[in-house]
Amino acid sequence: MIRHLCSTVARHRLQFGLGVLALLAGLASAQAADIYITADFKPDIDNSNQREFVNTTPWSGVCVGTHQAACINNNWWSIDTKVRGTKQGIREATYGPNGFYIGMPAPRTVRVTSEDGLHTFDLGFNIIGAAMRLVDADGDGPREPASSGNPSNCDLGLKNTSALNRTVMRMFLRRDGGDGVVACALHWISTNNYLITEFDFTYKLTTPAPLAMRSGLYTGMTTFRVGGTGEGADFDLGNGVALDDNLVNVHFRLDVEHAFQLDLPPGSDRAVLAPKSGWTQWSDHGIVPTRLERELPFALSSSGQFSVSLQCQHPLADGRCAIRNMTVDAEDAPLDIRLTLPGFHDAVTGADALGVALTTTMVPPVLTADAFVIRRPSRLHFAVNGEAVTTMLAHPGSHYRGDVTVIFDATP
Template sequence: MIRDLISYGLQRWLRQGLCALALIAGAGSAHATDIYITAEFKPDVNDPDKREFTNTTPWSGVCDSVHLQVCINNNWWSIDTKVRGTKQGVYATNWGPGGFYIGMPTSRKVTVVSDDGSSTFELGVNIIGAAMRITDVEADGPKEPASTGGPNNCSQGLTNQNANNHSVMRMFLRRDGGEGTVSCALHWLRDNNYRIQEFDFTYKLTTPAPLAMRSGVYRGMTSYRVGGTGEGADFDLGDGVVLEDNIVNVHFELTVDHAFQLDLPPGSDRAVLAPKGGWTQWSDHGVAPKYLERDVPFSLSSSGQFEVSLQCQHPLADGRCAIRNVTEPAEEVPLDIQLTLPGFRDSATGVDVVGMPLTTNMVPPVLAADVFIIRRPSKLNFAVNGEAVKSMLDHPGSHYRGDVTVIFDASP
């Protein structure tokens, strides 16, 4: 009886990309501020249908402190632009730029680039609201410069007054969802000078589909100009405005951390090849088997793309691995290796991974799925076929061995 033994190893290489420097800002003015918006995608096996980024930007601006829970409940996310300055208030009741006035820009697309520069994606940014805190600079002056009535074109979100420092914060929320340009205003109640102590905007991100992105960090940047009416600013704060900074560089960082797990049953480091149904037909009746094979089952969990490649102890010119007679001199025997991963496909060809041949000279396929797959039963099939089986039968009692390494690279 021939006993053919092949040992193989399954290895997983998870290479994490190195963080690159943020993209150089397009506006290098000395009158610029820099703010940072971050989001991450980290799949959860307990919630496999979640396919969205989570905003991880630290809270700042009008939503921070007393209004935090209200903003969380309404999915508002504000950020302080660090823009500071002054505004000359002039009594007006026409919702014009002389009042408590904020003009906001249309939505825009921002290109985010992976650390290694190989992948780019589009990030949508919608400014859905803005807020301004102003402080009466005259010690005995009024703290409330703006009317409490409804603003034009917007709804009034949050208001926060502080009697101790004569300041008021008002937040406008757009009714158009941030698609067009819009200006929001309240009437100005009296002539006076005010300090712009804080200027925030509230935003919504339309992120790429994370399942199509490789693990790593993606960065991008866009700039908004802030100024007074007539200055061509993206954010128009009305008449009588003097600012210390007039450019806001917004840096975006998206982190994708895909899940990948390979679970092997005990004893999977050895595959003993045999005919289907055992050796009885050969030993008792002399009927030669057409093939010798063994399936090695395992389970795979993955939310992203990964490569599969092959290494052999005894490689053949055609890319297949060989097993070698370790008992007596004989020709090496080619080994056919096939991979089956239900639910996965070759991202280049769209072909399902069912009986996919693995060779050392193939371009490693990048495999992907449309959903987060969890513990999907899969298998590797090892087989010696046809004439190679007959050549082995010419050496009864021999042992054939060879090491095979199948590499799953979760960061292709």
């Protein structure tokens, strides 16, 4: 019998109230906003082209509503930082920090760690743009509080102005793709008090190669400081800025759920051993076969690592399984079991998974491939070899049998 086990990773979350309270008390002078970025890798065996993470972060910020179609078409993904505050704008014919101004940080590498703490991977996080919405706090300013011209150092991705409530929104897109530190500004803004009712950033996430990651949840975090010019902030909103929150904690959650499937042909639960050329040489000429064998073909699909182990109804001391004479009292016959998975190799040694001997005493090998393998023809080979065959034939008409379980664990 061949059995396929695909385990599910158990996920536990522990919360320690005292530790959290102590941390918050220590950060009382710097309020923090928490935002979450999520991505999944859940490949589909019937869609072999899906080999990368998919961004599953809910839409928020300027890309929601009116501008969502444009964001989707341009692969922009905005997220609202939840930062709110005020800005004292000063109209002047420069691209300086007194106007509509956003300075953006250089890219970062964020380390994500598996739930068990044993595996870490790096992801790249680039801020490729930012957006801000300003509302005339007193309602006494001009209908158009910001320049309609092109910004310095950046391109204008999205824009929206409401003359009725004296609101302006602009999305800046960096020309460097997020590779350095850059400041973007409009030519002028009216001299007035403004409410910052929204501050968003647009990002690019460069995820690890998911085929090298084991199934499970990976988390990480990075923190950005938001503030005014001269405050050493990662996001610089210019002069005259007062914010409710000046820290943004960006939490990352990567969920990896590898595809794994065995396609077994009918009758794969039974392996009848016989000489390769049949029993004629023995029955007609008395020639003892050197081997009784049977090969079971199957197809295997996998996008990640998996282990293989063996269980026996009749285990032998050397780790092999045996088949037992059910007719007379006789010596058990040892089985040699070998697994062949073309295209796969041992994740530790790099050895190709060709004719891998399976025993109950082995350390279960962890096997992997360099690509998403779909329905690869594979085989299990069962055999009784050498002197054990002669011993079996000393009891003609007997019936030997034994159960063998080959376990494929997709979460090794």
